[in-house]
Amino acid sequence: MILYFSGTGNSAYVAKRIGKMIxxxxxHLFEKIKDNDFSPLQSKRPWVIVVPTYAWRIPRIVEYWLKNTPLQGNQDIYFVMTCGGSIGNAGKYIEKLCQNIKMNNRGCMEIIMPENYIAMFSTPTKEEASKIIDRAEKVIDLAAVCIKNGQSFKHPNVSFNDKISSSVINKLFYPLFVHAKKFYVLDDCISCGKCANVCPLHNIQLSNGKPVWGNQCTHCMACISRCPKEAIEYGKHSKGLPRYTCENVKKLEE
Incomplete structure (x- = not known):
């Protein structure tokens, strides 16, 4: 069974591509995380977790869900992580997680996809995004073949910077940067409520038809990226940047 979490579609695309191949x-873990649903799941086949990279590790909300949800049946588990640049030393912490939940870690695969973290980095144009996804296809295929053949993913080379990124920087990143204080809405807002609907943590409420952010933000960028009017900004950084969502997901489902 393939379980994925995705804010803007990168991990959704990878998960569905692998699902079709094998x-x-x-x-999608969206509803389970949103509803605090930790009911057991059953699979005779290996588990495959597909997630974005948050500060060079898997998202904490996904890690919390995995620690509290019994995965029954097959005890092998693969991790596939999408990222804009690098997953750092995420594999070390995945191994610790697998020991904690008593699963057999079959490794972690890095797949570089278009940058979606508009709160801090520049997002690509449609043309740039398309080229990045084209380059990712071979790696997605490789991940699927390994899983289908029961082969573990190869251990990636880890640099000193990778180790620092996934340890020291990750620990500082969440309390310093992962909050909703800089989100605000423009007059273009049409009060459709989509931002609230796509938030996995019930962190957005509509007040007088406009979104108000709470204190549980995980920086998945779903609200700002999926707003149909591009009426949400994140401080000054997001101004003028294209809103990225993975259009290939729709093409895959056609």
Missing amino acids: NDEVV
């Missing part, structure tokens, strides 16, 4: 069930 003919396995694909489940």
Whole structure:
């Protein structure tokens, strides 16, 4: 069974591509995380977790869900992480997680996809995004073949900077940067409520038809990226930047 979490579609695309190649069930964790649903899941086939990279590790909300949700049946588990640049030393912390949840870690695969973290980095144009995804296809295929053949992913080379990024910087990143204080809405807002609907943590409420952010933000960028009117900004950084969502997901489903 393939379980994925995705704010802007990168991990959704990778999960569904792998699912088609190995003919396995694909489940979005959005509703389960949103509803605090920790009911056991059952699979006779290996588990595949597809997630974005948050500060060079898997998202904490996904890690919390995995620690609290029994994955029954097959005890092998693969991790596939999408990123804009690098997953750092995420594999070390995945190994610790697998020991914690008593699963057999079959490794972690890095797949570089278009940058979606508009709060800090520049997002690509449609043309740039398309080229990046084209380059990622071979790596997605490789991940699928390994899983289908029961092969573990190869251990990536880890640099000193990778180790620092996934340890020291990750610990500082969440309290210093992962908050919703800089989100605000423009007059272009049409009060459609989509931002609230796509938030995995019930962190957005509508007040007088306008979104108000709470204190549980995980920086998935779903609200700002999926707003149909591009009426949400993040401080000054997001101004003028294209809103990125993975259009290939729709093409895959056609």
